[in-house]
Amino acid sequence: MTTTVNLQIPFESLVQAIQSLSLEDQHKLLEILEDRIFEAEEEWENSPEIIAEVEEARRDYEAGDYVTLDEFISN
Numbered sequence: 001m002t003t004t005v006n007l008q009i010p011f012e013s014l015v016q017a018i019q020s021l022s023l024e025d026q027h028k029l030l031e032i033l034e035d036r037i038f039e040a041e042e043e044w045e046n047s048p049e050i051i052a053e054v055e056e057a058r059r060d061y062e063a064g065d066y067v068t069l070d071e072f073i074s075n
Contacts, residue, residue, distance in 0.1 A: 060066060
């Protein structure tokens with residue numbers, strides 16, 4: 001059985017708590033955060049909205065409906 005607890009901790013208090021951890025524990029926390037961020041980015045990239053936007057951009061590009069970076073900067 002898994003129990004989830006949601007806490008409301010002020011960000012500054014969280015930062016202070018992290019700073020009080022040992023270097024080893026900070027590295028463990030960093031690994032956890034990096035894994036979670038990677039998962040969240042994968043979910044975002046594979047969301048129907050992002051997939052639809054990418055497909056629309058591809059269609060526009062193939063139809064020649066785009067502006068180069070140099071054109072954008074010059075305007």
